[in-house]
Structures are given as C-alpha cells and as structure tokens.
Amino acid sequence: MGLTHFDEEGKVVMVDVTNKEDTVREAAATGKIQVSPEVYEAIRSGAVGKGDVLGVASTAGIMGAKRTSELIPLCHILPLTNCRVRFEMVPEEYTIYCYCTVKTTGKTGVEMEALTGVSVALLTIYDMCKALDKSMEIGEIYLCRKTGGKSGEIQNEN
Amino acid sequence: MGLTHFDEEGKVVMVDVTNKEDTVREAAATGKIQVSPEVYEAIRSGAVGKGDVLGVASTAGIMGAKRTSELIPLCHILPLTNCRVRFEMVPEEYTIYCYCTVKTTGKTGVEMEALTGVSVALLTIYDMCKALDKSMEIGEIYLCRKTGGKSGEIQNEN
Amino acid sequence: MGLTHFDEEGKVVMVDVTNKEDTVREAAATGKIQVSPEVYEAIRSGAVGKGDVLGVASTAGIMGAKRTSELIPLCHILPLTNCRVRFEMVPEEYTIYCYCTVKTTGKTGVEMEALTGVSVALLTIYDMCKALDKSMEIGEIYLCRKTGGKSGEIQNEN
Amino acid sequence: MGLTHFDEEGKVVMVDVTNKEDTVREAAATGKIQVSPEVYEAIRSGAVGKGDVLGVASTAGIMGAKRTSELIPLCHILPLTNCRVRFEMVPEEYTIYCYCTVKTTGKTGVEMEALTGVSVALLTIYDMCKALDKSMEIGEIYLCRKTGGKSGEIQNEN
Amino acid sequence: MGLTHFDEEGKVVMVDVTNKEDTVREAAATGKIQVSPEVYEAIRSGAVGKGDVLGVASTAGIMGAKRTSELIPLCHILPLTNCRVRFEMVPEEYTIYCYCTVKTTGKTGVEMEALTGVSVALLTIYDMCKALDKSMEIGEIYLCRKTGGKSGEIQNEN
Amino acid sequence: MGLTHFDEEGKVVMVDVTNKEDTVREAAATGKIQVSPEVYEAIRSGAVGKGDVLGVASTAGIMGAKRTSELIPLCHILPLTNCRVRFEMVPEEYTIYCYCTVKTTGKTGVEMEALTGVSVALLTIYDMCKALDKSMEIGEIYLCRKTGGKSGEIQNEN
Structure with a gap:
C-alpha cells in the first residue's frame, strides 16, 4: 500500500472522499512543552490569578484547529462540531501537557484538526514566555485516540 | 521579571515595539517526526522520484511561517524577507528532521515564524502519511539560533 | 443556567453540537451609523451615481459574514446558504441603517454571522468616509429575528 | 471635498499613500455592550474566577485588529506595533465598555484597526453569552483619539 | 433572465440555495501559460529532477481552490471532497496547460473552485519564473465540464 | 541563469531580499473576459444602473491583490500603498478588459499583486454571470508595466 x-x-x-458516508468522528491528540522553572512558575501563578497564559493558548488552539484546512495543503474542509483544548501542569518535570479533542459529522477524520490544535496552543505558550526562556522545547505530539470512519477506533498508548 | x-x-x-529600531533579524528552528519503517521508505522513495511528500511539506512550511501572526494571538505582523524549510532523513532512527530559517528587517524577532514553519511542515508530513501509520510522533521542536535585536545572538545546542 | x-x-x-439535527436556520441583524450632513450627502449622491459607498459596504458585509468563524473564537464553521446586506438612509437623522439576513442548513444558528455582516458593513462605511468626518458613531447593533433550532423563533422589537 | x-x-x-512619510501613529476606539442582569453577573463572576469571557474577548479583539485589512476592502496592510483591548464594567447600567488602543509606524492611521478590535471583542462577548440573552445590544462605537499623520491629533468627547 | x-x-x-438538494457535483477547468523557451526548459528539467515548479504550483492550486469562497465575494462555502491539479507540457508551443478537477456533495456547483484552482496554479508558475521572463502570458481559462445540479451536464469544447 | x-x-x-533596498515600486497588469452578447448587455446595463457587476469585481480585485502572499507560496508579504482596478468594455468583441495597478515601497516588486488583482476581478465577473453563460473565457493576463527595483522599467506591448 502506498501513500494516498x-x-x-x-x-x-x-x-x-465524495462517496464516503457522513459519520460521527472524534479525535484526541496530545503534546507538551518543557519550560524553565521560572517560566513554569509564571504560568502556574497566572492560571490562578493574573496573566492567564493557558487561557490565551486554549483560545488560540481552538481557533487554529478550525483553520487546519488552510494550513495543511491536502486536508479537507470540515465543519467541526466540537473542540476543546485543556492543559495539565506537571511540576516535577516543569512541563505543561496539552490535550485537544475534536468532533465532526463528516466524510473524513479530524486527526489533523486535533494535532493542529495542540501545536498552535503550544506555540502560543512558547510565544508568551519566550522573553523569559529561549530554550523551551515542544514535543511528544501524537494522536491519542480516534473513532469513527472506516479505520474504526485507534488508540495510542503513551 | 514577569511575562511581557x-x-x-x-x-x-x-x-x-513602536520605539524599537528596525534591524536585520534571523532565526532558525528545528523539529522532527518519528515514523514507521514503511512510512520512512515511502517518503524516501518519493524524495527521489514520484510522490514528493517533503516537497509539499516545504511549501506548506513556508506558507505557514508567513501566516504566523494570524495563528499566534500576540505575534506581530512581520514582512519576512527570507524563508526556507529543509529536511534531513536519518534512516537508522526512521526519523525526518526539519529545519526552518527565517529572516526579516523589523522591530521584533522571527523565532515564532521559524517554529511555526517547522510545526506546519511536520504536520503536513503527518497528514500525507497517516493512512499508513497512526502512531507517528512529532517532537524536539526548539529554537536553534537567533540573531539581531536587543537579546543579540542566542544558540541552543541539541 | 451558566455560560455554555x-x-x-x-x-x-x-x-x-455533534448530536444536534441539521435544520434550516435564519437570522436577521441590524445596526446603524450616524454621520455628518456632509458625509450623508456624499453617500446619498454616490448611491445614485458615482462613488457607491453602500455597494462596497454590502460586498464587505457579505464577505465578513462568511468569515465569522475565523473572527469569533468559539463560533462553529457554517456553510451559509444565503446572505444579503441592505441599507436604509434616514435623512432627518443623518443615519444609515444596515440590515443583514443570513440562512443555513446546519446544527447551529447564524446570529453571529448576521451580526458580523452588519458590523463589517458599517465599519466599511466608516472607513470610506473617515477623511470627511472623524466623529461618526456606529450603534444599535442587535439581533432582529431568528428562526430554526431548539430556541425556535425569537423576535426583538426596536 | 469629496470621498477619497x-x-x-x-x-x-x-x-x-506611496509618498506619505512613515510616522508613529496611534488610535483609540471605544464601544459597549448592554446585557441582561443575568449575563452581567455571569461575566462579572467569570472575570474574577472561572469562565473568563472578557479574557477570550480581549484575545479575539487583538487578533481581529491584526486582520482589519482583510475585512475592510480599502484598508492598507499595516504592521501593528502595539495593540491592547481592555474592558470596564458598569454595574448600574449592566453594560461592559470596551477600549482598544493600536499603534504603528507607517503611512496611514490605525483608526480602523482600533474600531475593528472593539467590534470583534464585543461580538465575541455577544457570542459567548447569547444562550442566556438574545436581546443584547452593541453600540456607541467611535474613535476616541488619534495622533500622528497629516490630520494631527483628533479627540472625540463622549 | 437577468443576473442572479x-x-x-x-x-x-x-x-x-437553502432549499436546493445536496447532490454530487463535479467541475473541471483549464488554462495555460505561454513562456519563453528558456523558462520552458527550466520547468521541464525541474519536473524530472531538481526545482519542481509544477509540484509547487499543484499544491498552490489545490490550496487556492479550497479558499475560493474567501476570494470571490458571492461564492458559497463548500466542503470540497476532492481536488486535483495536473499539467501538460506542449514543447512546440512553449506552453504549459493546467487542468483542475473539483468535487463536492452540496447545494451549489464547484465551477468557481476549479477555475480558481487553475488561476492560482498558473500565477504560481508565473511567480517562480518571473526572474527569467517578464513577458509570459496566462490565458484560455474556461470551464471544460460540469456535472450535477439543476443545469445538469455542461461540456465546453476547446 | 536558473530559477531563483x-x-x-x-x-x-x-x-x-533581506539586503535589498526599499524603493518605490509599481506594476500594472491586464487581462480580459470574453462573454456572450446577453452577458455583455447585462454587465453594461448594470454599470450604468442597477446590478453593478464591475463594482463588485473591483472590490474583489483589490482585496485579492492584498492577499497575494497567502495564495502564491513564495511571494513576500508587502504592505501595498496603492491599488486600483478598472475595466474597459469593448462592445464589438463582447469583451471586458481589466487593468490593475499596484504600488509599494519595499524590497520586492508588485507584479504578482497586480496579476492576482486582475485574476480575482475576472473570476468575480465570471461567478456573477455564470448562470447566464457557462462558456465564458478568461485570457490575455500579462504584466503591462513595472518600475522600480534592480530590473528597472519593463514594458510589454500587447
């Protein structure tokens, strides 16, 4: 089997995908950003008070997911019916994990939308913290789960 | 020092940045995608013949870098004067490394443009190969180098 | 009930909205711009001859309505099936009223599309007349009417 | 003098504007949204805790201001050097006032960017609260102040 | 019958088009670019080796077709289900012919998407070759074929 | 000399183009659309009364020229300082000629912006008339004139 x-x-x-059926499809992707202790503390204190980096990053991630078909040349345009971006802060690693879930009723899956949502959210964190730290690293971006469509359910363990 | x-x-x-001077600025970022042996082979053979995944990903990466200010909420609009995206295939790791270099003459740096170029290029590879492999992983996205502006030269070793 | x-x-x-049904939905919104007598006269004479400000504003309003989901972070992408923008000039108030009607067959309403169409049309009038008058005011933007969907018909009197 | x-x-x-000089330009615009007591309370409590409507609206307003030249047909593309959106809540009127300030160094003013920032921010509030109240009204959008360029300083009192 | x-x-x-039925629709458009012998040779050798102008132009054409509704004021937003752009080189005329085929399941046809795909692809070739030749000409852009919808099948001979 | x-x-x-100087640059491009007598008459009567196809096409052409760098993968982002689109109707040929002039002060020329302005304007005419005639043809799109930059003045006779 070759590239499609x-x-x-x-x-x-x-x-x-003209002849594929419209079915409910869902995808969840994840990724993380590794930051310095100083940046970690700035994000953590903002999340509970002033300077909410993660709030801005959520909004950017959702907006980015909606524009996936403009960025990725061969992606189909899909009317997303749900999108959410959430974060998990792990203090012992100075790391913020990002999760993006996307749903649609359509002819193709929403893996790329979920992965794009994660990428844009993490880049937004990077942008807002880069004055403090220029050695942050974004990584471990992958598809966690996918349902609907011909390939059915896919699950990737960490 | 807090978040800016x-x-x-x-x-x-x-x-x-109204009062900052226009100076020549350059940034280079990197990242990678880890794929299956089957995908690696499909990409490798395309690069030398038909089905050029990396050619499409280069184009997408350059176009993505130009649209950084639309995706990242607080990024300034910058007229890029140069952008290139290139790849390095490492067969023993089944990994493709991506490098994006961006230049401008302006009041702010182009780190985010270089990082966005890398991210969009790697997501494009993912999209074109996802029918073959749903467990690919994108990672190690960071700023390699940055020159110009108040913070001067920054270099991040791998 | 809290914010959704x-x-x-x-x-x-x-x-x-994944599980909501596709139904025909329609929304109409309005707004106005208050201008100086000089600007009012310039727009009025253009509408019947050369320099058609309202023609350009209609086109901009329709194009703006189509891009609502890019501007408003949590709006769903909707394939509009109809959009029209029209104006009513009230000489005794030196005011131009704008009306935008939008339809779709989809899972969510098109209120935001109608309101965005009105806003972009009025901003376009402002832009084209601002060399003559810098004290114009845009106001009274609200939803006139909405049909379809769970909340059924809504009507707002002026 | 006719329309330009x-x-x-x-x-x-x-x-x-080819032959105009690049000068520092600044503009500030305002506008307001009138809401129900229930919506006012939901926004107020979110601003100090969970469900930060105004935070999302700020981000949307800044992103909207950056895209003004795409929405308003005859606006020039301008590299904004500063943009901020802030809100003032007036409990006795159940009204939220929005202020947007924009700067650039360029050949044309940034009035339209400030007005577009206000409009998109207020539309975003509308969108997030429309499940609770369909009779909100957006209004009193005007230019507060403008400096730089041939027309010099302009000030509009409320 | 007047303009619609x-x-x-x-x-x-x-x-x-609210009340029109969703049917499968397809359109194919064509166009050409006339270049100098030097440019023709540069494109031809790139197509078989390094410097693949037509590969970049294909990608741009597909991406352009997806954005038709943003460019053409009264076009409806359509979720394309298929798009391909291909080229035919005719050495005796120093001409490259472009063909774009688009499909959707929707309420309106995809003629404009196919024509926009061709136009953007040809403009991309122009851009990449303009340092060598400033007298290239783009022309003969028309609809070859269209199926689906009320007007049924349309075929235009060259 | 090869492709740049x-x-x-x-x-x-x-x-x-980082090291190129900012100079005033101007470009003018042209193109035409051949229509049926019926469409020609509909456009002609609209231009002098109701249903102004060419007014909408002008607006679309200017907006399209501003977005050239988003459509053409390797185009630089340029802040246009002037853009105008005008038409000439030639009754004996049932043809509308389109001319687009663009200026900037920048490091690269604006040929692609002028050519894109012409293309989008002509596609808009096509879109608005396609219910009457599906055999229209767009053609003879080329650069008329270009000044500024290293290559100096270029003039293409018809």
Whole structure:
C-alpha cells in the first residue's frame, strides 16, 4: 500500500472522499512543552490569578484547529462540531501537557484538526514566555485516540 | 521579571515595539517526526522520484511561517524577507528532521515564524502519511539560533 | 443556567453540537451609523451615481459574514446558504441603517454571522468616509429575528 | 471635498499613500455592550474566577485588529506595533465598555484597526453569552483619539 | 433572465440555495501559460529532477481552490471532497496547460473552485519564473465540464 | 541563469531580499473576459444602473491583490500603498478588459499583486454571470508595466 495523497503518476492530490458516508468522528491528540522553572512558575501563578497564559493558548488552539484546512495543503474542509483544548501542569518535570479533542459529522477524520490544535496552543505558550526562556522545547505530539470512519477506533498508548 | 504579554492588571496585550529600531533579524528552528519503517521508505522513495511528500511539506512550511501572526494571538505582523524549510532523513532512527530559517528587517524577532514553519511542515508530513501509520510522533521542536535585536545572538545546542 | 462556552472547570470550549439535527436556520441583524450632513450627502449622491459607498459596504458585509468563524473564537464553521446586506438612509437623522439576513442548513444558528455582516458593513462605511468626518458613531447593533433550532423563533422589537 | 476612496470616474480605489512619510501613529476606539442582569453577573463572576469571557474577548479583539485589512476592502496592510483591548464594567447600567488602543509606524492611521478590535471583542462577548440573552445590544462605537499623520491629533468627547 | 446575484432593487446578494438538494457535483477547468523557451526548459528539467515548479504550483492550486469562497465575494462555502491539479507540457508551443478537477456533495456547483484552482496554479508558475521572463502570458481559462445540479451536464469544447 | 526559487539542491525557497533596498515600486497588469452578447448587455446595463457587476469585481480585485502572499507560496508579504482596478468594455468583441495597478515601497516588486488583482476581478465577473453563460473565457493576463527595483522599467506591448 502506498501513500494516498499521490495519483498513479506521483502527482499530489486531495484524496477523493465524495462517496464516503457522513459519520460521527472524534479525535484526541496530545503534546507538551518543557519550560524553565521560572517560566513554569509564571504560568502556574497566572492560571490562578493574573496573566492567564493557558487561557490565551486554549483560545488560540481552538481557533487554529478550525483553520487546519488552510494550513495543511491536502486536508479537507470540515465543519467541526466540537473542540476543546485543556492543559495539565506537571511540576516535577516543569512541563505543561496539552490535550485537544475534536468532533465532526463528516466524510473524513479530524486527526489533523486535533494535532493542529495542540501545536498552535503550544506555540502560543512558547510565544508568551519566550522573553523569559529561549530554550523551551515542544514535543511528544501524537494522536491519542480516534473513532469513527472506516479505520474504526485507534488508540495510542503513551 | 514577569511575562511581557500582560499589563499591570494581568490583562493580555501585544507587546509595544513602536520605539524599537528596525534591524536585520534571523532565526532558525528545528523539529522532527518519528515514523514507521514503511512510512520512512515511502517518503524516501518519493524524495527521489514520484510522490514528493517533503516537497509539499516545504511549501506548506513556508506558507505557514508567513501566516504566523494570524495563528499566534500576540505575534506581530512581520514582512519576512527570507524563508526556507529543509529536511534531513536519518534512516537508522526512521526519523525526518526539519529545519526552518527565517529572516526579516523589523522591530521584533522571527523565532515564532521559524517554529511555526517547522510545526506546519511536520504536520503536513503527518497528514500525507497517516493512512499508513497512526502512531507517528512529532517532537524536539526548539529554537536553534537567533540573531539581531536587543537579546543579540542566542544558540541552543541539541 | 451558566455560560455554555465553559466546561465544569471554567475552561473555554466550543459548544458540542455533534448530536444536534441539521435544520434550516435564519437570522436577521441590524445596526446603524450616524454621520455628518456632509458625509450623508456624499453617500446619498454616490448611491445614485458615482462613488457607491453602500455597494462596497454590502460586498464587505457579505464577505465578513462568511468569515465569522475565523473572527469569533468559539463560533462553529457554517456553510451559509444565503446572505444579503441592505441599507436604509434616514435623512432627518443623518443615519444609515444596515440590515443583514443570513440562512443555513446546519446544527447551529447564524446570529453571529448576521451580526458580523452588519458590523463589517458599517465599519466599511466608516472607513470610506473617515477623511470627511472623524466623529461618526456606529450603534444599535442587535439581533432582529431568528428562526430554526431548539430556541425556535425569537423576535426583538426596536 | 469629496470621498477619497473613489477616482475621478467614481470608481473605488485604495488611496495612494506611496509618498506619505512613515510616522508613529496611534488610535483609540471605544464601544459597549448592554446585557441582561443575568449575563452581567455571569461575566462579572467569570472575570474574577472561572469562565473568563472578557479574557477570550480581549484575545479575539487583538487578533481581529491584526486582520482589519482583510475585512475592510480599502484598508492598507499595516504592521501593528502595539495593540491592547481592555474592558470596564458598569454595574448600574449592566453594560461592559470596551477600549482598544493600536499603534504603528507607517503611512496611514490605525483608526480602523482600533474600531475593528472593539467590534470583534464585543461580538465575541455577544457570542459567548447569547444562550442566556438574545436581546443584547452593541453600540456607541467611535474613535476616541488619534495622533500622528497629516490630520494631527483628533479627540472625540463622549 | 437577468443576473442572479442582484435583488429586485439591483443590490448584490448571495444566491439563496437553502432549499436546493445536496447532490454530487463535479467541475473541471483549464488554462495555460505561454513562456519563453528558456523558462520552458527550466520547468521541464525541474519536473524530472531538481526545482519542481509544477509540484509547487499543484499544491498552490489545490490550496487556492479550497479558499475560493474567501476570494470571490458571492461564492458559497463548500466542503470540497476532492481536488486535483495536473499539467501538460506542449514543447512546440512553449506552453504549459493546467487542468483542475473539483468535487463536492452540496447545494451549489464547484465551477468557481476549479477555475480558481487553475488561476492560482498558473500565477504560481508565473511567480517562480518571473526572474527569467517578464513577458509570459496566462490565458484560455474556461470551464471544460460540469456535472450535477439543476443545469445538469455542461461540456465546453476547446 | 536558473530559477531563483530553488536552492543549490533544487529545494524550494523564498528568495532572500533581506539586503535589498526599499524603493518605490509599481506594476500594472491586464487581462480580459470574453462573454456572450446577453452577458455583455447585462454587465453594461448594470454599470450604468442597477446590478453593478464591475463594482463588485473591483472590490474583489483589490482585496485579492492584498492577499497575494497567502495564495502564491513564495511571494513576500508587502504592505501595498496603492491599488486600483478598472475595466474597459469593448462592445464589438463582447469583451471586458481589466487593468490593475499596484504600488509599494519595499524590497520586492508588485507584479504578482497586480496579476492576482486582475485574476480575482475576472473570476468575480465570471461567478456573477455564470448562470447566464457557462462558456465564458478568461485570457490575455500579462504584466503591462513595472518600475522600480534592480530590473528597472519593463514594458510589454500587447
């Protein structure tokens, strides 16, 4: 089996989903950003008071997920019916984990929307903290779970 | 020193760069995607023949870098004067490394543009290969180097 | 009853409409711009001859309504099936009233699209006349009418 | 003096600013949203705890201001050097006032950016509260102050 | 029969398709770019080796087709289910022909998406070759074929 | 001399203009659309009364020119300082000619902006008339004139 985004001559194409059925589809993706103790503390105190970095990052992640088809050349346009971005702070690692869940009723899955939501949310955290720390690292971005569509349920353990 | 994207009341603001000088600024970022042997082989053979995944990902990465200020809420709009995205394939790890370099003459740096270019390029690879492998992982996204502006040269070793 | 755009922890979410039915939905919104006698006369004469401010504003309003989900963070993407923007000039008040009607067949209403269409149309009038008058005022933007969906018909008298 | 956005034949044009000098320009605009007591209370309690409507609206307003030239047909593209959106809650009127300040160094003013920032921020509040109240009204959107450029300082009293 | 994009008063409107049925629709459009022998040779050699102009143009054409409703004021937003852009090089004319095919299941046709895909692809070729030749010409852009919808099948011979 | 948009390995790059000087640059492009007598008459009567197709097309062309860098992958972002789109109707050919002029002060030329303005304006005419005629043809899109920058003045005769 070869790559689905190329035709018989090796030219790039958007996959033809015209004849696929509209089904409920859901995907969840995750990722993390590793920061300095100083940045970690700034984010933590903002989350409970003034300077809410994670609030801005949630909003940016949801807006980014909605624009996935503009960024990823061969993604189909999908009317998302649900999107949420949440964070988990792990103090012993100075790390913020991000989770993005996306749903639609459509002909293709929403994995890319969930992964884009995570990426944009983490880049937003980076942007807001980069004056304090220029050695942050974003990583471990992957698909946690996916339901609906021909490939059915997929689950990736960490 | 606190976060620069919030005012004295903890409200989010775009940082005021009105009085900063226009200087030449450059930034380079990196990241990687870990794939299955099957995907690695599909990408490798495309790069030398038909089905050029990395060519599409380069184009997407450059286009993504140009749209950084639309995605990241507090990023300034910058007229990029140069952008390139390149890849390095490491067969023993089944990994593709991505590098994005961005330049501008302006009042703020282009770190976020370089990091966004890397992120969009790697997400594009993910999208084009996801029919073959749903357990790929994107990671190690960080700023390699930055020159120009008040903070001068910054270098991050791997 | 609390705000629908936050989860149990107070974090922002796009409302989940996955299980709502696709129904025909319609919304109409209005707003106005108060201008100087000089601007009023310039718009009026353009509407019947050269320099058609309201024609440009209609086009901008329709295009703005189509992009609502990009501007308003938690709005769902909706394929509008109809949109029109029209104006009513009231000479004794030196005021132009704007009306925007939007329809879709979908899982959520189109109130925000109608309100965004009105706002962008009025801002466009402001932009085209601001060399003549810098004290114009935009106001009285509200939802006139809404049909379809769970909340059924809503009517707001002026 | 006629409208500046039309040529001698009455055809729409983007005003030619090629020969204008780059100067520091600033603009501040305001507007308000009138809500029900129930919505007012929901917003107020969110601002101090969970469900921060005004935080999301600030972010949306800043992002909207950056995209003004895409929405308003004849606006020039301007690299904003500063943007902030803040709110003032007036309990006796059940009203939230919004203020947006924008700066740039460029050939044209940033009035439209400030007015667009206000409009998008207020529309975002509307969107997040519309499940509770469908009779909210947005109004009193005008330019408070403008400095820089040929027309110098402009001040509009309320 | 008059123009469908204006109401009884001659004001511009988006055509109301609310009551039209969702059917499978397909459209194919074509166009060409006439270049110098030097440019022709540069494109030809890139297509088989390094410097793949047509690969970049394909990607741009597909991305452009997806954004048709943002560019063309009265176009409806349509979730494309398939899009492909391909090229044919005719050495004796120093001409590259472009073909774009688009499909959807929706209430309106995809002619404009196919024509926009062709236009953006050809403009991308122009951009990448303009340092070598400033007298290239884009032309013969028309709809080849259209199926689905009320007007049924349409075929335009060259 | 080879193509400027590829590096030594044949990989696509945005051309580096960091060290180029900011100069005043201007470009003018043209193109035409051939229509049926019926469409020609509908456009002609609209231009002098109700249903102003060319007014909408002008607005769309200007807005399209401003978004060139989003559509054409390797175009630089340029703050246009002037843009106008005008039409000439030639009754004996049932043809509408379109002209777009663009100016900027920047490091790269505005040829692509002028050509994109023409293309979007002509596609908009097509869209608004396609219910009457599905055999229209867009063509003869080329650069008329260009001044400023290293290559100086370029003039293309018809």
